[in-house]
Amino acid sequence: MPPKSSKAELTAVAVVGVFFIVILPCLNAYVPAGSWLHVSDFTINVYGKYLCYALLAISVDLLWGYTGLLSLGQALFFSLGGYMMGMYLMRMIGSLGQYHEPIPDFLVFLGWSNLPNFWKPFNHFVFAMMMAVLLPSVVAAIFGFLAFRSRIRGVYFAILTQALTYAACLLFFRNSLLMGGNNGFTDFKFLLGYNLNSPATQRGLFVCTALSLLLAYLLCKWITTTKFGKIQRAIRDCENRVLFSGYSTANFKLFVFVLAAIIASLGGVLYVPQVGIINPSEMAPDRSLEAVVWVAVGGRGTLVGPIVGAFLVNALKTWATRAYPDLWLLFLGAMFIFVTLFMPKGIVGLPAQLAALKRRFFAPKPAAPKTLPAVIERTRAIEQRPVAKPE
Amino acid sequence: MRATREGWGFCSTPLSRVMRSVPNVLAAGLALLLCLRAGASPAPWSGASITNIVRHELAQVVLSKGTQRQALLDALADSGSKLAGEVLKAWMTQGVYLYGAPDGSTVPVMLDSQQDAQGRARAIRIDDGQPLKDAAGKELRFGETDLNPANTDLRLRRAIRHVLDTLALADPDPDARYAAATKLGNSQNESYLPLLKKRLAKEKSAYVNKGLKGAIATLQLSDTDSAVQIAAVEELAALSSIGSLDDLTQLAANTNNSPQLAKAIQFAIGSINDHIKWVNFFGTIFHGISLGSVLLVVSLGLAITFGLMGVINMAHGEMIAVGAYTTYVIQNVFGAGFAFSITLPFSIAGKPIAFGLDLPGLNASGWFYQSYFLYAIPLSFITAALVGLLLERAIIQFLYRRPLESLLATWGVSLALQQIFRMVFGANNVQVNSPNWLLGHFTIDDVSFDYNRIFVIGFAALIVIGTWLLLSKTSLGLLIRAVMQNRSMAACMGVRTNRVNMLTFAFGSGLAGLAGAFLSQIGNVGPSLGQTYIVDSFMTVVVGGVGSMLGTVYSALGIGTADQTLQQLTGSPVTGKIVVLVCIILFLQWKPGGLFAIRSRTLD
Numbered sequence: 005m006p007p008k009s010s011k012a013e014l015t016a017v018a019v020v021g022v023f024f025i026v027i028l029p030c031l032n033a034y035v036p037a038g039s040w041l042h043v044s045d046f047t048i049n050v051y052g053k054y055l056c057y058a059l060l061a062i063s064v065d066l067l068w069g070y071t072g073l074l075s076l077g078q079a080l081f082f083s084l085g086g087y088m089m090g091m092y093l094m095r096m097i098g099s100l101g102q103y104h105e106p107i108p109d110f111l112v113f114l115g116w117s118n119l120p121n122f123w124k125p126f127n128h129f130v131f132a133m134m135m136a137v138l139l140p141s142v143v144a145a146i147f148g149f150l151a152f153r154s155r156i157r158g159v160y161f162a163i164l165t166q167a168l169t170y171a172a173c174l175l176f177f178r179n180s181l182l183m184g185g186n187n188g189f190t191d192f193k194f195l196l197g198y199n200l201n202s203p204a205t206q207r208g209l210f211v212c213t214a215l216s217l218l219l220a221y222l223l224c225k226w227i228t229t230t231k232f233g234k235i236q237r238a239i240r241d242c243e244n245r246v247l248f249s250g251y252s253t254a255n256f257k258l259f260v261f262v263l264a265a266i267i268a269s270l271g272g273v274l275y276v277p278q279v280g281i282i283n284p285s286e287m288a289p290d291r292s293l294e295a296v297v298w299v300a301v302g303g304r305g306t307l308v309g310p311i312v313g314a315f316l317v318n319a320l321k322t323w324a325t326r327a328y329p330d331l332w333l334l335f336l337g338a339m340f341i342f343v344t345l346f347m348p349k350g351i352v353g354l355p356a357q358l359a360a361l362k363r364r365f366f367a368p369k370p371a372a373p374k375t376l377p378a379v380i381e382r383t384r385a386i387e388q389r390p391v392a393k394p395e
Numbered sequence: 396m397r398a399t400r401e402g403w404g405f406c407s408t409p410l411s412r413v414m415r416s417v418p419n420v421l422a423a424g425l426a427l428l429l430c431l432r433a434g435a436s437p438a439p440w441s442g443a444s445i446t447n448i449v450r451h452e453l454a455q456v457v458l459s460k461g462t463q464r465q466a467l468l469d470a471l472a473d474s475g476s477k478l479a480g481e482v483l484k485a486w487m488t489q490g491v492y493l494y495g496a497p498d499g500s501t502v503p504v505m506l507d508s509q510q511d512a513q514g515r516a517r518a519i520r521i522d523d524g525q526p527l528k529d530a531a532g533k534e535l536r537f538g539e540t541d542l543n544p545a546n547t548d549l550r551l552r553r554a555i556r557h558v559l560d561t562l563a564l565a566d567p568d569p570d571a572r573y574a575a576a577t578k579l580g581n582s583q584n585e586s587y588l589p590l591l592k593k594r595l596a597k598e599k600s601a602y603v604n605k606g607l608k609g610a611i612a613t614l615q616l617s618d619t620d621s622a623v624q625i626a627a628v629e630e631l632a633a634l635s636s637i638g639s640l641d642d643l644t645q646l647a648a649n650t651n652n653s654p655q656l657a658k659a660i661q662f663a664i665g666s667i668n669d670h671i672k673w674v675n676f677f678g679t680i681f682h683g684i685s686l687g688s689v690l691l692v693v694s695l696g697l698a699i700t701f702g703l704m705g706v707i708n709m710a711h712g713e714m715i716a717v718g719a720y721t722t723y724v725i726q727n728v729f730g731a732g733f734a735f736s737i738t739l740p741f742s743i744a745g746k747p748i749a750f751g752l753d754l755p756g757l758n759a760s761g762w763f764y765q766s767y768f769l770y771a772i773p774l775s776f777i778t779a780a781l782v783g784l785l786l787e788r789a790i791i792q793f794l795y796r797r798p799l800e801s802l803l804a805t806w807g808v809s810l811a812l813q814q815i816f817r818m819v820f821g822a823n824n825v826q827v828n829s830p831n832w833l834l835g836h837f838t839i840d841d842v843s844f845d846y847n848r849i850f851v852i853g854f855a856a857l858i859v860i861g862t863w864l865l866l867s868k869t870s871l872g873l874l875i876r877a878v879m880q881n882r883s884m885a886a887c888m889g890v891r892t893n894r895v896n897m898l899t900f901a902f903g904s905g906l907a908g909l910a911g912a913f914l915s916q917i918g919n920v921g922p923s924l925g926q927t928y929i930v931d932s933f934m935t936v937v938v939g940g941v942g943s944m945l946g947t948v949y950s951a952l953g954i955g956t957a958d959q960t961l962q963q964l965t966g967s968p969v970t971g972k973i974v975v976l977v978c979i980i981l982f983l984q985w986k987p988g989g990l991f992a993i994r995s996r997t998l999d
Contacts, residue, residue: 074802147980154983154984155987156983158798159707160937160983164937167980171976175969293803296803297807300803328740330814331814333811334814337809337811340804341790344794344803
């Protein structure tokens with residue numbers, strides 16, 4: 005059943021996966037620093053960050069590329085996961101903070117002497133991870149239920165998710181939420197007893213992130229090839245037909261929305277210990293839009309596309325913000341316009357697009373006049389585009 | 396072919412009814428304003444001869460002694476002259492000097508504020524306002540220690556202060572008179588009572604009258620006679636004087652009060668608190684409506700590009716910023732000029748690429764400078780419309796059938812524009828000065844109305860009416876509505892849809908530019924100005940019902956008022972905003988199509 009291209013894709017993913025999970029960390033750990041093969045700690049850290057972004061991008065693509073729901077709020081779920089991890093990491097600082105108090109510094113600064121109750125369970129890693137899954141999925145479930153129930157879709161869905169992120173961003177900027185205000189959480193020391201500043205811990209986190217990304221990829225790949233995936237794409241192409249075929253599209257969409265929230269949150273959980281800071285600006289509306297750019301550049305509707313996009317755009321950003329700090333945003337804006345106008349399938353779709361161009365310009369055109377039967381044939385071909393078949 | 400009008404919320408009856416009653420409301424408001432003005436301005440006290448008399452009296456009072464001096468001071472107090480106030484104030488702080496003229500006479504002078512390199516300044520004669528000259532007619536210059544200051548003693552200073560207070564109460568500006576009365580009322584010095592009473596007898600302005608009565612009553616609160624106290628408390632209750640609430644609360648804490656007095660105080664405090672509630676209520680509504688008007692102006696352009704055309708223009712916020720920056724440039728052109736230059740970090744044939752602009756300034760001043768805003772309004776519309784036109788031709792025309800992609804591409808435009816603003820105008824906020832005629836406020840019954848907020852409300856109304864007229868009364872409007880309702884059908888009828896799209900988008904962007912000109916008067920102008928409003932304005936359009944102008948009007952005013960009220964209730968602007976956003980999400984559960992959803996039997 006899976007077409008040939010899918011096999012080639014899986015092979016490529018396996019090769020790249022081995023490269024990231026085994027070879028890169030080994031090159032970092034065992035090759036001496038002088039060698040040209042050596043991968044610096046900095047590189048490992050930066051790539052680890054890109055891998056987290058790739059998780060976020062996959063979650064955007066699962067919604068936008070496969071289900072046709074453009075969510076401008078994925079950065080919210082990413083940051084929620086990050087905040088949950090951050091709360092655990094803040095507790096692990098212990099009394100090593102600036103004030104040498106057993107509670108986080110910002111609480112001391114706000115005049116607290118005891119830990120607020122909702123902070124207490126975050127001493128446990130397992131609880132923090134549970135919350136990192138639960139909180140985003142509950143937020144996504146409530147919002148998704150309300151939105152899909154009243155059939156908010158397309159542009160309206162995009163705008164509402166943006167408003168949701170904006171509201172959450174404003175909320176987290178407040179000190180009275182006791183989540184660090186606009187400084188957020190930083191200055192982490194330990195994760196499960198390992199020193200976060202040691203290269204070995206960072207390497208371990210890198211391997212974890214690469215593995216999670218691989219798992220997320222495989223999960224999404226599996227989902228999209230099942231019957232469920234078919235309905236998903238049918239919803240994207242023509243929701244009303246699916247609805248009239250007797251499917252409750254709202255439930256399908258809700259499931260995908262919650263799943264995407266969890267994947268994004270996973271990205272956030274792994275992002276925070278590697279980057280060492282989480283603050284409300286991570287959930288500002290433009291962060292979500294940036295994630296959409298990665299997907300658009302990489303190629304939506306494919307699962308490799310978002311990963312490629314997240315890597316390339318962020319690598320470009322890392323380079324350009326240093327080389328041309330003033331012009332980076334101009335680059336990004338121009339790239340975005342260009343991709344939307346001329347590369348609707350992104351980088352992944354580029355070979356097919358170029359092949360089509362080549363055919364158009366270099367292949368000799370058959371001199372067949374457009375007769376009525378030919379037009380009918382074309383119309384029929386359009387009519388018979390694959391749509392979900394009722395059970 | 397005429398497009399059916401029913402689909403257009405703008406043309407439905409409620410608004411037309413509102414439109415018809417608008418002139419009446421405006422006329423009433425204007426009449427009210429005129430009344431206020433007429434009541435407030437007493438005959439101006441001016442004229443060259445009178446100034447001369449005052450100058451002469453001032454010179455006399457410095458030189459005279461005893462009862463003659465007191466009589467002169469009283470005369471000056473009655474004059475109400477600003478000049479007298481200035482000179483007397485200077486006298487108290489040893490700023491009036493005595494110059495012994497060669498002919499043996501003594502001339503009182505003041506030193507000019509402009510000093511030369513040696514710290515010396517011209518001496519201005521108090522008696523005629525001319526600089527002091529020597530026999531050859533050359534201007535004399537003195538340092539501060541070269542002359543003897545005209546000394547004052549305690550008694551004289553007290554007398555001068557009395558004159559100054561009287562003068563302040565006689566100031567031609569009613570606001571200044573009111574402020575002076577309030578200041579004296581809060582002085583807790585009963586010796587001011589006769590002064591205030593004397594002024595009350597003369598005062599014509601009802602507004603200042605109220606202030607004077609309040610001041611008198613506040614002073615009488617500390618009277619020893621209980622009957623006077625009760626009368627004062629009752630007077631304050633009748634005046635609903637907010638300023639005296641503290642004094643009353645203090646008096647209420649006094650245990651020696653007679654039962655009648657205590658009762659009167661309780662009543663007065665209750666009635667003043669009620670009054671404060673009403674003042675806050677109307678203040679909130681006024682602020683809400685003005686915020687709503689801002690939202691309205693900001694979202695009206697979006698209601699056209701997004702609501703009518705279905706284009707998600709994320710760069711709409713940057714169109715607002717274009718308008719605001721245009722206002723800034725016009726202001727600078729009226730002032731010292733505007734220039735910028737950018738050097739790109741690339742080079743062609745060894746030469747770095749650089750471009751820039753240098754607009755010379757008109758160096759205008761006075762009324763001409765103040766009028767820059769009148770020129771900035773149409774220019775900001777035109778500039779933003781041109782940018783919008785360019786945007787439509789270059790990008791959006793290819794994306795009419797792909798709304799989600801238009802969102803992404805325009806976001807790219809928004810990023811690029813923000814960066815361009817940063818490069819041209821700097822990353823910090825720029826200073827846009829409001830013209831004088833937009834500053835200040837007037838007060839009706841303790842509720843203060845700022846001129847710029849009133850201007851915002853009036854301007855929003857004008858723009859709405861203008862847009863409505865354009866859409867419903869002109870042939871362009873007819874074409875716009877036809878194309879927006881059914882693009883292919885309109886094209887079949889021979890409408891050049893391409894051109895109509897172009898003009899509509901330019902018009903929507905121009906409205907955003909107008910909004911920017913506005914926002915420059917009430918907020919900061921910076922590269923991220925547009926980002927502040929983009930989420931709000933999309934919400935406004937969605938709540939109002941996409942495609943319905945009337946819905947946008949209602950939802951903007953509603954969201955504005957709700958925002959202000961919730962800010963008052965929750966005590967924090969952020970919480971208010973969050974609650975509003977949550978309410979909007981819940982509201983869309985109830986009415987997914989917004990307030991005025993266009994009914995249609997088609998599904999997608």
